[in-house]
Amino acid sequence: MAIEAQNVEKSTITRLPIYQKAGLQHTAALSQARKIYIETYGCQMNVSDSELMAGILTQSGHRTVSHLDDADVVLLNTCAIRENAETKVLNRLKQLNHRKRRDPELIIGVCGCMAQHLRDRLVEAAPYVDLVMGPDAYRNLPMALNAVTNRDPFLGVRLDKSEDYADIAPIRKEGIRAWLTIQRGCDKMCTFCIVPFVRGRERSLPLKLLVEDVEKLVEQGFKEVVLLGQTVNSYRYESQNRENTPTGTSGSDFGELLHAVSNVNGLERVRFTSPHPADATDSMIDAMANSPNVCNHLHLPLQSGSTSVLERMRRTYTAEEYRDLVAKLRERIPNIVLTTDIIVGFCGETEAEFMQTYEMMADIRYDSAFMFKYSDREGTLAHKAFPDDVQETEKGRRLREIIALQEKISAEINDAAIGETFTVLVEGESRRDANRYYGKTDGFKTTVFPMANSAVGDMVDVCIESTTAHTLIGQIVL
Ligand code: SAH
Ligand code: F3S
DSSP states (O other): OEEEEESSSSGGGGOGGGGSSTTOGGOOOOOOOOOEEEEEEESSHHHHHHHHHHHHHHHTTOOOOGGGGGSEEEEEEEOSSSSSHHHHHHHHHHHHHHHHHHHTTTTEEEHHHHHHHHTTTHHHHHHTTTTTTTTGGGGHHHHHHHOOOOOOOOOEOOOOOOOOTBBOOOOOOOOSSEEEEEEEEEOOOOOTTHHHHHHOOOOOOOOHHHHHHHHHHHTTTOEEEEOOOTTGGEEEEOOGGGHHHTTSSSSHHHHHHHHHHHHHHHEEEEEEOOOOOOGGHHHHHHHHHTTTOSEEEOOOBOOOOHHHHHHHTSSSSSSHHHHHHHHHHHHHHHTTEEEEEEEEEEEOHHHHHHHHOOOOOOOHHSSEEEEEEEETTTSHHHHHOOOOOOOOOHHHHHHHHHHHHHHHHHHHHHHHTTTOOOEEEEEOOOOTTEEEEEETTOOOOOEEEOTTTTTOEEEEEEEEEEESSEEEEEEOOO
C-alpha cells in the first residue's frame, strides 16, 4: 500500500532520505542489498523517474550499477505512448529471459507506463517478470524486492493522486543539465492519449520545495535546469498555508514558478517541457520575455492543423487560436524558437484535414518537429469512440510528406543562421571529434566548435560557419 502524505503541509517538506519519513520504517527491513540496473525508455519524465527510483533504492541500502552484467536486478522503466514503444520492451524482455535461464536468480522488473497499462496482462505475456510497478508505486520498490519469491510476481499498479514523491531526493548523474519534475499526471484527456490512464491525475509539487531543489542543483554544479511535466504550464500549487505563496493569496501558477526559479543565483539557464497551448498564459509569456535566463525555446505540441481533427482529439483549442498564440509569442519574444509534435492519420483524418496540417507547418515554420503516425491505444477515448480507419500505408505517406517538409524548413532555418553568433552552454566533447566541444544554443540547437580555451559548463559565443541537417558548426568568438 502506498504511504500517503496528505496530512503534511507540503510547503514545509524538504527532500529527506526515505527512511526518515514517518511510517516507512516497517518496509525497510532489508533482506538483501541488491545491485540494480535501470534501463529507461520513452520521454524525459521517465529519465527523471529513473533518478527518483535510484534515490528510493539507494536510500534503502541497495545500489545502482551502470552495466547489466554487474546487476542482480534489472528494472525496465517503460513507455506506452505508441504500440511500437511496447513492442520494443516486449522484445527486450525476451532477451532478458534468455539471461534469466542462465541466471535464475536475476530479478526482472517492469516499471512505468507500460506496467500500468498492461498490469497482469504483462505477466501473462512474460511470465518470468517478477515485478510490475506503475508510476505511483515506486515507493514500494524496496518492499517489493524483499517480497519477490519464485512463485508470485509483485504487482504495484494502484494510481495515487496524493503521490508526488516530494520527500524523496532523486539521484542524478553529474552534468550540466538537470531534469526536475514539477508536476505528475495529466488532466487533459486528449482522446488519442494513454498518459492520463497510466500516470493518473495531475498534481504539482510545492513552489518553495522546487526553488530549494534548484538552489541545491546549482550548488551541485548544474548550469541548466529543465522543468518537467506532462502539461508543464498547467502547474498550480495551492498552499494550505497562504504565507507560503509569493502573492500570499490563492496559490502559484507556472509563470510565478518560472520567475522564482529564474531568480536562483548562479542558474545560467532554465527550460521547460512540454507546455500545452491552452495553458500558455500571459503569466508564462511574461516570465519568458522578462527573465534573461529563461530560454527562448517553446516546444508547443500542435498535433493537427485542422480544427475538426483537434475537436475529435479534444485538444481544447482551434487551429485559429493556435495561430493567434504563435503570433503573440513571436511578437512578445521575437527570436523565439518553436518546435512541435504532430500526429498524422488520426481517426477519420481526410486528405483535406491532413493538408491543413501540412499548410500550417509550412506557414508557422517550426525549427523542428516530432512527427508520428497515429497509434491506436487500448483504453483511450479514441479507441472507444472512433474507428482507426486511415490505412497504414496512407499514414506512412502522410508522415513522409510532413517529414520532407520539416527537413526542408529546418535546413533553411539553419542555413540562415550562418554568420550569426549564438551563446552556447558547453556540455562536453563532441562524439565525432575529440578536439571539439558540443553544446546547445538558447533555442536548444546542437552546436559543435573547436575547444579553444573554453571548458565544460562555460557559456561561449559561437559564430556559425556551416550546418548539417540538425547541427550548427562554428568557431568561438572572443
Ligand atoms: N503532454 C505530453 C505529451 C506526451 S506524449 C508532452 O508534451 O510531453 C508526446 C507526444 O506523443 C504527443 O504530443 C503526441 O504528439 C504523441 N502521441 C501521444 N499519443 C499518441 C498516439 N496514440 N499515437 C501517436 N502519437 C501519439
Ligand atoms: Fe496526453 Fe494530451 Fe495530456 S497529449 S499527456 S492527454 S495533454
